Amino acid sequence: MSFHPAELRTLGHRIRHARLAAGLTLEQLGGTAGLTTSHLSLIENGKREPRLSALSALAEALGTELGELLSPEAPSPRAALEIELEQAQSSDMYRTLALPALRPSRSMGDPVLEALVGLHRELQRRERQAIATPEEARRANTELQAWMRARDNHLPAIEALAEDRLRLVGHAGGALTHRTVSLMAEQLGLRLIYVDDLPASTRSITDLENGRIYLPPASIPGGHGLRAMALQAMAHILLEHTRPANYAEFLMQRLEINYYAAACLMPETASVAFLQAAKQDRDLAVEDFRDAFGVTHEAAxxxxxxxxxxxxxxxxxxxxxxxxxxxxxxxxxxxxxxxxxxxxxxxxxxxxxxxxxxxxxxxxxxxxxxxxxxxxxxxxxxxxxxxxxxxxxxxxxxxxxxxxxxxxxxxxxxxxxxxSRCPEPSCCRRPPDELSARWRDRSWPSARLHAHVLSPLPSGTFPGVDDNDVYRFLERHQGG
The missing domain is CATH 3.30.450 (Beta-Lactamase)
Incomplete structure (x- = not known):
């Protein structure tokens, strides 16, 4: 058998919990199971991976089933806290603090242990929020672009998902209507609600408890419009997204929901048939593709x-x-x-x-x-x-x-x-020699510095989203 470190810690806690419940010492249990005291101690502390034969012997000596020892659940709330503290102190983030690891002892009260675990949770939360600096965001975005380029910007699984959802509502072709998008939401147990007080940091909000997707009352200029925003909100559910753990995951989720919305608005089967016919006529044009499906030029x-x-x-x-x-x-x-x-x-x-x-x-x-x-x-x-x-x-x-x-x-x-000879500077970046000679020492422009160049990306559970505004919004509309 092979165990993940976290599984080893849980296994050790379950063995120790069962031993203490049976009133046995390390020496007594080890002697009955044929293990040395030091070997059993290492197993209980999650530092030694036991063989299956040793686990079977321990289960028999403890009068329990092997499956009970191998359960992934901590044997008690106290043990769950101890395991979480051990995991937190073994993380790379904690090691960078150069602080000693604190081992929970019997004399450590539950309130102290809860406080320590709570501090680690908050450290981890702040670490996740702090990662979205402009440099790291750009690096994550560049890696994602390379990943998509290797796939020719094509995601077959999401294409198939979009076609399936459209088939369920009987969409036969042509531009996707707002009514059809509403039906797609209803099939997920959701209702589209248009409000004029969405928080400024959001495009839509999904109330999972009450089955509502809140949208603005009008399309965003230059964007895909309300249809796309509703489809993007549904995509989070269909793709089983969880809260992003880092900025790279946030970008991947955003890419996937945008892709799903585009695949619904311009379904693969119909789009490919349209494009192949245009190619055969040697008349491919973005403007025709745009008009055929009722989307923006950029979307097409x-x-x-x-x-x-x-x-x-x-x-x-x-x-x-x-x-x-x-x-x-x-x-x-x-x-x-x-x-x-x-x-x-x-x-x-x-x-x-x-x-x-x-x-x-x-x-x-x-x-x-x-x-x-x-x-x-x-x-x-x-x-x-x-x-x-x-x-x-x-x-x-x-x-x-x-x-x-x-x-x-x-x-x-x-x-x-x-x-174009770019990136050769003489192409268009370097001014002509005569202009440079005339003005280089006779001018001093005042540069416009964009504030976002020096600022980290906004923090929050979702980058750029103000949690306080979102939760207050949901409370306001709770009874709506």
Whole structure:
């Protein structure tokens, strides 16, 4: 048999508990079971893994069943506290404090033991909240992006789950209606409720006790809207999510619920059929894909990254870029040379001024897509870019492919072409020598420093969420 350290501690406590209940000393039990006193002491302290034969002998000597000794439950509330304290003191976090481990003794009262365990629980809670520094968040996000890129941004299990849930409500095709989303919630025992006092730090709140999903009364500009928010809330339940233990787990859960919502709004079977027909006609276009399923341009572009490589055999890239040229979101499995920092993160990095994602801002007609071929050190890429605006400023959405794949897309006949040598500084980052000579010593700009650069991510049970606001909200609506 093989035991996890925590299982060994529980086993030792159960043996000791049974021995003391039988009124036996270590020497008496060891002699009956054929074990030395020192060997039995090590077993009771969780420091020695017993053989099955030794466990059987101990069970017989104690007059109990072997299964009783192997139960995963602590034999008493006191033993549960002792086991939890031992586990806490063996954690990496506690070892970094360079404090001695305190072994519970018989003379240690239960209130003292409860206080010690409570302190460790609070230390662990604060440690979990403190991990979400910007640097760690960026690293976790970069690792998650690499994980998805290795899978061509495609998650078959969630695709299948979405198709099953849609089949249960009889969704036959076309745009997913608010009514159908409500029916999907009802099948989970949930009711959608629209309120105007959601806490500012939340997009939705699920009341698990009363079976309610609280949503805002109107869509979020530039987002997927109320349908997606409701589907995302349901996804937490369908995917059996538990409270995230760290920021990487929080990001994975967010990715999964976003993926589920997209897979419901643009189901795989119908979407692939639509895209394959468009490819056959050499008329693939994000705008057509968007309109066919009644979603935003960004949602359609992102969904294309889930399906294009797996089902159309087309590698591609996606970019959402701010008006200042900084990357807000990005995905690429086609070799596009995305700028990145030392951690490999691309968010916040400036794309080349000659890429379509930035040149599109200068177009006078911004209601139609802007097409461009761009020669880069990694080859030539074709891009289709759509621009838009929110309260936070302008942004562009780009979907592009290597030159050889452009033949499948509308807009491939464009004659607009640009050359990018980035990351070579002379391409667009370094000012011309004459301008630099004229102004370098005659100017002193005052930099705009974004506050979030120096701040840790907001803490809470869920990163960025104010627990106090959430619980007060639920209390207000308890009788609703």
């Amino acid at each position: 572009a992102l969904r294309l990254t889930n399906l294009s490589t797996r089902h159309l055999d087309i590698p591609l890239h996606f970019l959402r870029v701010g008006g200042d040229g900084a990357i807000l979101k990005a995905y690429a499995n086609d070799g596009l040379p995305l700028p990145s920092d030392v951690t490999g993160s691309v968010e916040g990095q400036l794309v080349c001024r000659r890429w379509a994602a930035r040149r599109a801002f200068a177009q006078t007609n911004r209601t139609t897509e802007f097409y461009q071929y761009t020669d880069t050190p990694e080859g030539t890429f074709w891009c289709a870019t759509q621009t838009g605006s929110t309260a936070d400023g302008d942004f562009s959405i780009s979907v592009g492919v290597p030159f050889a794949q452009s033949k499948w897309f509308r807009g491939r006949e464009t004659t607009v072409r640009a050359e």
